[in-house]
Amino acid sequence: MLDTASWTPFVHRRIVVWGDTDSAAIVYTGRFLDFMLEAIEALLRERVGADWYRMNVDENIGTPFVNVRLDFKRPVTPREPLDIRVLVARVGRSSVTFAVQGDGAESSLLKFTGSATLVFVTARDVTGAGPRDIPDAYRRVLEMEAAGATALQG
Amino acid sequence: MLDTASWTPFVHRRIVVWGDTDSAAIVYTGRFLDFMLEAIEALLRERVGADWYRMNVDENIGTPFVNVRLDFKRPVTPREPLDIRVLVARVGRSSVTFAVQGDGAESSLLKFTGSATLVFVTARDVTGAGPRDIPDAYRRVLEMEAAGATALQG
Amino acid sequence: MLDTASWTPFVHRRIVVWGDTDSAAIVYTGRFLDFMLEAIEALLRERVGADWYRMNVDENIGTPFVNVRLDFKRPVTPREPLDIRVLVARVGRSSVTFAVQGDGAESSLLKFTGSATLVFVTARDVTGAGPRDIPDAYRRVLEMEAAGATALQG
Amino acid sequence: MLDTASWTPFVHRRIVVWGDTDSAAIVYTGRFLDFMLEAIEALLRERVGADWYRMNVDENIGTPFVNVRLDFKRPVTPREPLDIRVLVARVGRSSVTFAVQGDGAESSLLKFTGSATLVFVTARDVTGAGPRDIPDAYRRVLEMEAAGATALQG
Numbered sequence: 001m002l003d004t005a006s007w008t009p010f011v012h013r014r015i016v017v018w019g020d021t022d023s024a025a026i027v028y029t030g031r032f033l034d035f036m037l038e039a040i041e042a043l044l045r046e047r048v049g050a051d052w053y054r055m056n057v058d059e060n061i062g063t064p065f066v067n068v069r070l071d072f073k074r075p076v077t078p079r080e081p082l083d084i085r086v087l088v089a090r091v092g093r094s095s096v097t098f099a100v101q102g103d104g105a106e107s108s109l110l111k112f113t114g115s116a117t118l119v120f121v122t123a124r125d126v127t128g129a130g131p132r133d134i135p136d137a138y139r140r141v142l143e144m145e146a147a148g149a150t151a152l153q154g
Numbered sequence: 155m156l157d158t159a160s161w162t163p164f165v166h167r168r169i170v171v172w173g174d175t176d177s178a179a180i181v182y183t184g185r186f187l188d189f190m191l192e193a194i195e196a197l198l199r200e201r202v203g204a205d206w207y208r209m210n211v212d213e214n215i216g217t218p219f220v221n222v223r224l225d226f227k228r229p230v231t232p233r234e235p236l237d238i239r240v241l242v243a244r245v246g247r248s249s250v251t252f253a254v255q256g257d258g259a260e261s262s263l264l265k266f267t268g269s270a271t272l273v274f275v276t277a278r279d280v281t282g283a284g285p286r287d288i289p290d291a292y293r294r295v296l297e298m299e300a301a302g303a304t305a306l307q308g
Numbered sequence: 309m310l311d312t313a314s315w316t317p318f319v320h321r322r323i324v325v326w327g328d329t330d331s332a333a334i335v336y337t338g339r340f341l342d343f344m345l346e347a348i349e350a351l352l353r354e355r356v357g358a359d360w361y362r363m364n365v366d367e368n369i370g371t372p373f374v375n376v377r378l379d380f381k382r383p384v385t386p387r388e389p390l391d392i393r394v395l396v397a398r399v400g401r402s403s404v405t406f407a408v409q410g411d412g413a414e415s416s417l418l419k420f421t422g423s424a425t426l427v428f429v430t431a432r433d434v435t436g437a438g439p440r441d442i443p444d445a446y447r448r449v450l451e452m453e454a455a456g457a458t459a460l461q462g
Numbered sequence: 463m464l465d466t467a468s469w470t471p472f473v474h475r476r477i478v479v480w481g482d483t484d485s486a487a488i489v490y491t492g493r494f495l496d497f498m499l500e501a502i503e504a505l506l507r508e509r510v511g512a513d514w515y516r517m518n519v520d521e522n523i524g525t526p527f528v529n530v531r532l533d534f535k536r537p538v539t540p541r542e543p544l545d546i547r548v549l550v551a552r553v554g555r556s557s558v559t560f561a562v563q564g565d566g567a568e569s570s571l572l573k574f575t576g577s578a579t580l581v582f583v584t585a586r587d588v589t590g591a592g593p594r595d596i597p598d599a600y601r602r603v604l605e606m607e608a609a610g611a612t613a614l615q616g
Contacts (some may be wrong), residue, residue, distance in 0.1 A: 331518055332518055332524055332526070332585060334526075335529045337526070338495045338496045341491070341492045341494075341530075345492050361485055364485055364486055365485060368503070370486055371486070372486070373491045375534070376491070376495075376531070376532050377529075377530070377532075378529070379529050431486060
């Protein structure tokens with residue numbers, strides 16, 4: 001039986017660097033998709049024991065995204081890091097949807113929210129093949145994350 | 155009077171380069187937001203006679219994005235450029251929404267669609283101030299683009 | 309016999325976009341390596357009929373860089389495009405060295421210079437194998453470019 | 463008197479992510495300049511108590527780079543993080559030169575070396591003004607770092 005009692009949401013701390021900013025002296029819009037993807041990969045690495053490189057190269061598993069969305073709430077600058085919380089919002093047969101929220105690490109102010117959905121495929125078929133079932137080892141952890149997220153948002 | 159009879163949708167051709175790709179031998183997901191933003195800025199430059207740098211630095215006008223969304227339809231590789239069509243979907247009092255579609259320049263295959271909404275603000279107030287009205291000179295051209303888009307999709 | 313009489317140096321025009329800039333309202337230092345690599349790949353595509361993606365994926369040829377260098381002469385902004393000239397400075401048995409110069413497309417002011425050396429390898433061996441001879445078809449064009457560059461700087 | 467007895471070289475650990483890689487299944491060449499700049503800024507933040515954003519926006523101090531160089535020794539992949547050591551190689555009247563070395567965090571294998579020189583300027587004059595003296599508070603710490611680096615390489 002899965003234990004969600006001790007579960008805590010995954011938070012990825014991201015230092016905001018000079019190179020992330022643009023001439024408006026705030027983080028360039030285009031960087032936020034990188035931030036979201038980095039945070040999702042960090043969850044996969046730390047909670048699922050997987051990363052996209054090993055999945056692709058060693059396990060022949062690809063996970064192309066089918067959809068991403070970002071809503072910007074407040075400007076972000078290098079004055080404080082971002083704490084990017086990643087929840088598993090939904091686990092389908094082949095797809096996983098993540099819900100992301102970025103807060104100022106010191107101010108606790110909400111900076112952005114986002115969502116992203118990926119689909120498991122056979123990697124060598126990434127340019128054409130259809131989806132495949134999520135491997136059981138990944139599914140178990142992803143579903144525990146999803147159960148935690150459901151309890152959190154109760 | 156604005157002439158929409160000769161209007162054609164704006165298309166930004168983007169060469170896909172090696173550095174855009176990832177280890178799955180397709181374009182990295184994070185690059186598509188850059189593609190969309192580059193294409194929107196190209197429309198502003200060529201149709202509206204503005205670019206974000208001059209707007210910010212010379213005119214004190216900022217246009218932070220409040221929302222972006224991307225739907226990925228087919229993998230993209232450097233085998234062909236992208237033709238990224240940008241339509242002005244909606245012009246509000248302070249906000250503009252763009253609808254973007256990326257096709258393979260040779261294959262004509264649909265690769266991705268996206269939308270993005272920005273808000274006009276006073277640039278020095280970008281970290282806090284509210285929206286401002288779209289300047290008339292910009293509004294006129296943006297509304298002509300929007301009229302063309304409506305006719306196209308009519 | 310190769311005709312260098314009609315040879316002209318390859319110049320890659322690069323629009324400078326908002327996302328290239330940082331909070332100092334100039335192009336972020338880190339972007340210049342991308343600019344140089346894009347320009348080198350553009351020369352390969354247009355003069356040699358090759359691009360890194362097809363070389364890797366279709367021909368099993370990798371060209372990892374062993375060295376890059378950049379000297380920054382003047383700040384770059386989106387106020388004008390860059391004209392990036394790429395010369396083939398040296399063709400060895402396995403290696404090619406490029407010499408790059410970026411000028412303001414309108415001002416003609418020198419903005420940066422750079423050099424970069426790559427080595428031909430068998431792509432699947434990129435993580436360990438030694439260099440391989442430059443394929444003849446590539447060598448012929450690269451040597452003509454190098455002859456042109458020598459005549460130019462003669 | 464400055465105490466270099468307890469000095470240790472600054473090392474910036476960098477997780478290598480999926481988005482850093484290219485279709486050769488190694489880190490894209492262009493990313494290494496970002497890695498080097500991130501590591502230098504991390505040293506400034508942690509040892510000097512400064513970061514480029516606050517220096518520019520709050521203190522009107524710019525530090526444009528005049529030169530960067532990178533030598534690539536072995537391919538980098540997401541299989542292990544990078545440990546990027548940053549030494550202050552030279553402190554001039556207005557300029558600082560950094561020497562950087564990237565090793566595999568688990569393998570300890572040498573991956574790349576690099577150097578970069580920046581010059582202190584008045585930020586609002588970044589597009590034209592000459593260099594200014596390094597502020598004393600920065601100079602003290604930078605010289606201690608340089609003394610440590612000299613002792614290390616003794």
